[in-house]
Amino acid sequence: xxxxxxxxxxxxxxxxxxxxxxxxxxxxxxxxxxxxxxxxxxxxxxxxxxxxxxxxxxxxxxxxxxxxxxxxxxxxxxxxxxxxxxxxxxxxxxxxxxxxxxxxxxxxxxxxxxxxxxxxxxxxxxxxxxxxxxxxxxxxxxxxxxxxxxxxxxxxxxxxxxxxxxxxxxxxxxxxxxxxxxxxxxxxxxxxxxxxxxxxxxxxxxxxxxxxxxxxxxxxxxxxxxxxxxxxxxxxxxxxxxxxxxxxxxxxxxxxxxxxxxxxxxxxxxxxxxxxxxxxxxxxxxxxxxxxxxxxxxxxxxxxxxxxxxxxxxxxxxxxxxx
Ligand code: 5GP
Ligand code: MN
Numbered sequence: 001x002x003x004x005x006x007x008x009x010x011x012x013x014x015x016x017x018x019x020x021x022x023x024x025x026x027x028x029x030x031x032x033x034x035x036x037x038x039x040x041x042x043x044x045x046x047x048x049x050x051x052x053x054x055x056x057x058x059x060x061x062x063x064x065x066x067x068x069x070x071x072x073x074x075x076x077x078x079x080x081x082x083x084x085x086x087x088x089x090x091x092x093x094x095x096x097x098x099x100x101x102x103x104x105x106x107x108x109x110x111x112x113x114x115x116x117x118x119x120x121x122x123x124x125x126x127x128x129x130x131x132x133x134x135x136x137x138x139x140x141x142x143x144x145x146x147x148x149x150x151x152x153x154x155x156x157x158x159x160x161x162x163x164x165x166x167x168x169x170x171x172x173x174x175x176x177x178x179x180x181x182x183x184x185x186x187x188x189x190x191x192x193x194x195x196x197x198x199x200x201x202x203x204x205x206x207x208x209x210x211x212x213x214x215x216x217x218x219x220x221x222x223x224x225x226x227x228x229x230x231x232x233x234x235x236x237x238x239x240x241x242x243x244x245x246x247x248x249x250x251x252x253x254x255x256x257x258x259x260x261x262x263x264x265x266x267x268x269x270x271x272x273x274x275x276x277x278x279x280x281x282x283x284x285x286x287x288x289x290x291x292x293x294x295x296x297x298x299x300x301x302x303x304x305x306x307x308x309x310x311x312x313x314x315x316x317x318x319x320x321x322x323x
Contacts, residue, residue: 005123006141012107012121018048018079020104024087025054025094026239029160029195031086032061032070034109034132037153038085039069041144050075054094058240063194064156065149074099081105084119086131086157088112089291109134111161112293113282129169132157136177148185155186160195168295203241206231210245210260217313218320220254224313227262228305239264246272256323257281257316261309269301269308273316279323284315 013019021038023031035051042049050071057067072095082100084090088110090097100106108119111128128134132154144150158178162170165178182188210225227242235241242262249258259273271288273281275295282297288311290299301308 006138008121009107009123009138010142012081012105013042013045013047016047016080018076018081020050020052020074020076020079020082020099022052022082022084022087022093022096022100024092027053027055027057027061027070029061029064029191030130030132030157032057032064032067033153033155033157033160034085034130034135036064036066036069037132037135037139037150037157038083038109040066040147040150040153041139044145048076050079052093052096052099054096058243059200060195060198060240060243061156063190065152072096078102079104081107083107083109085109085135086111088114088118089116090118109138112291115286115291127171129167129171129174130157130161132161133174133177136181140180146181146184148187151181151184151186152191155181155188156191156195159188159191164192164196169293199243200241202235202237203243206235206237206241207245207248209235210242211248214249216255218317220252221256221320222259222313222316223249223252223255223257224259224261224309224316225249226305226309227260229263229266232262232264237264239270242272246274250274250276257320259312259316261305261312263305267302269303269305271299271301271308271312273297273299273312279319281316281319284312284319287315288312 021035023035039049039051051069053070057070082104106119107121109123111131125134136154209231214225216223246258246260257275261271263269275281280294282292285297285299288299
């Protein structure tokens, strides 16, 4: 990225009066942080804009500045430009996908592995740890005004996707951009507390269930757990509450791949997969219609949780065998 991306970004906004911004379903701090930061920047340019997401903000992101901009239905009947950020496939827009397939030009700002390649203007950098970092670069290059709100939103994206600068995707640039955002009023302490250090009792209870039922194979290098719908009901928990569970298993020293299978709603099984080092679990997730990054991926199964478990575990074992 570099100069040409900023030029493409700038010229795509030239003469535009209305923009629709979209991000992925089950949004995280990078999805909402970057979508909302972009919305603030468009405000600075006097461009009408709206932020669409399949879901409303999860509890731990309610603190994000102007989070109430996130909508499930559009305001504008038509827009001059649509922008999707922090996602690669139209599918992951969920129920808001049709609003990005209206014939308006589509810009994609993203850091996932490209596969479907939607959009006419594509600003993609798979080496960037967060979409928010790509956007922060762009905003610097177009001389945006870094308000405390924009800085906090972008910082939330970078902090979330680097796991507070602990993951291997953390680059020198991520740290220097974070420093820049702190200088411009980004509230790191608030982000850390809200995103990582606060959860409801239902989540702690459900984590107990998940860890208690942890299964292992391949001499402990594969760990997984199954959280059926009944466990969600018992703990009075929702899918949001499972955030971070898969990491708890991966952080066991023998474990190289960890997965959770969960059925927050009957009939739909969500899987989160995490791996260490060079083990590519995105490739495994893609076999089941999912995707993600090398070390963090996911997919969804229709049908029973037992069938999802046996299919995915078999593929994860193959992945370990061939490593
Ligand atoms: P999580 O386990 O946190 O839901 O997802 C981890 C990563 O995998 C996310 O960054 C996301 O990009 C990707 N991912 C999760 N579920 C899906 C899916 O169903 N389809 C695709 N393409 N990617 C997914
Ligand atoms: Mn991201």
